Amino acid sequence: MAGDEPAPDELVVVPLRHRGRWVGGAVLLAALGALVWALAGAKIDYAAVPGFFTHEIMLRGLVNTVVLAVVAQAGAIVLGVGVALLRRSPNPVARWFAAGYVWLFRGLPVLLQILLWFNLALVFEEISLFGLYEEKTNVLVTAFVAALLGLGLNESAYMAEIVRAGLNSVDHGQVEAAKAIGMTPATALRRVVLPQAMRVIIPPTGNNFINMLKGTSMASVIGFLELVHAANNIASRNLQIMETLLAAAAWYMVVVSVASVGQHFLERAYGKGVAGR
Template sequence: MAGEPAVTPVPTDDELVVVPLRHWWRWVGGAVILVLLGLLGWALADAKIDYAAVPGFFTHDIMLRGLVNTVVLAVVAQAGAIVLGVVIALMRRSANPVARWFAAGYVWLFRGLPVLLQILLWFNLALVFEDISFFGIWEEKTNVLVTAFVAALLGLGLNESAYMAEIVRAGLNSVDHGQVEAAKAIGMTPATALRRVVLPQAMRVIIPPTGNNFINMLKGTSMASVIGFLELIHAANNIASRNLQIMETLLAAAAWYMVVVSVASVGQHYLERYYGKGVAR
C-alpha cells in the first residue's frame, strides 16, 4: 500500500555471516610473554651454573636437616600464633575494658616491630636477664632456655599472633549478630554458640588469610639464619662454604621452598573447600 514504510526482510540463518571478533592484542601480549620466557631460559642455560650438582645438594643431609627444622619451626610457630590470636581476638571483643586495651596494645606492639628485630631481641635476652626464675621455685640460665630455636619461635610466633588476632576478629565480626542472638534464645551458652554457630561460619573468612600467613611463615623462617639456626638458607650457606658452589646450593634451597609452599597451598585449598561447602555449589 502506498505510503507504508518498506519492510526489510529478516535474513535466515543460512544468510547470516558471522564475523569473529579479533583480539589481536591478546596474541601480541602472548607473543611478548613467550619471547621474554625464551630469553630468560636462554640466559639461565648460558649461565655459569652447574645444574647437574643441584640434585645432590637437594638431598644433602645438611639440607634435609634444614628442611625439617624449617617445617617444624613454621608449624609450631603458626600453631602457637593461632591459639594466641584466638585469645587476643576474644579479648578485643570482651566487655572488660582492661582486656580490650591489653589486646589492642598487644597487637600494636608485636605487629609494629619487625620480625627480625623481635628474633634478635629474644636471642639476646640473656644480656638483660641472666636468669629466669619462677617465684624462687625454679630457676635457669636465660641463655640455656632461650636457644636459637626458642628465640626464632618467639619472634615469629608472637608477631604472627598479632596478625592472627585481627584475622580471627574479622572472621567473628563477619557472622551476623542475629545468629548469636538466636543461639542464645534456644539456650546455648556463649561458649557453645561460639563453638557451634559462630566459628564454623567465621572459618570461611579466617582460612584464606591464615593459609597465606602460614606460607609467609615458611619463608619467614629464613630470618632465623641470622642467629645460627639451621634452616634451609643456613644449610645452603653451610654447604656452599665447603665447596663454593653458592648458586647451586641456593637453587636447591629454592626448590625445597617451592615444594613445601606447594604442599601448604594444596592443604589450604582443601580447607577452604571444606569450610565453604555450605555456600559453594
C-alpha cells in the same frame, strides 16, 4: 528500508579478532624463552643441584624449617584466638590490653623481634619462675626458642585480627538465637560462630602459614639451621653458592606447594554450600 535488509541466511558472521591477546602472548613467550636461554648459558652446575637437594645438612634444615613454621603457626593461632576474644570482651581493660598486644607485636619487624629475644641474656642473666625454677637466660633462649618467639608472637598479632574479622562476619542475630535456646556463650561460639567464621579465617591463615614457611629464613641470622643457613653451610665448603641456593629454593617450592594444597582442601571443606565453591 525493511525490504533492503538481508535475509537471516545471508548474514555473514565475522569472528571478533583479539590481536592484543596474541601480541601479549607472544611477548610473554619471548620473555620466557629469553630467561630460559639466559639460565641455560649461566655458569651454574645444574647437575650438582640434585646432590645438594638431598644433602644431609639440607635435609636437617628442611626438617627444622617445617618444625619451626608449624610450631610457630600453631602457637600463633592459639594466642591469636585468645587476643581476638579479649578484643571483643566487655571488659575495657581486656580490650585495651589486646589492642596494645596487636599494636606492639604487629608494629615491630620480625627480624628485630628475633634479635631482641636472642639477645635477652644481655638484659636478664637469669629467668626465674616465682622462685621455683631458675635458669640462665642464654640456656633457655636458644636460637630455636628466639626464632619461635619472634615469628610466633608477630604472627599471633596478625592472627588476632584475622580471627576478629571472622567472628565479626557472623551475623549477631545468630548468636542471640543460640542464647535464646539455652546455649552458653562458649557453646554458641563453638557450635554457631566458629564454623561460619572459618570460611573467612582459613584463606588468610593459609597465606600467613606460607609466609611463615618462608619467614623462617630470617632465623639464619642467629645461626639456626634452616634451609638458607643449611645452603650457606654447604656452600662454605665447596663454594658452589648458586647451586646450593637453587636446591634450597626447590625445597621451599615443595613445602609451599604442599601447604597450598592443604589450604585448598581446608577452604573447600569449610566452604561447602557457598556459591562458587
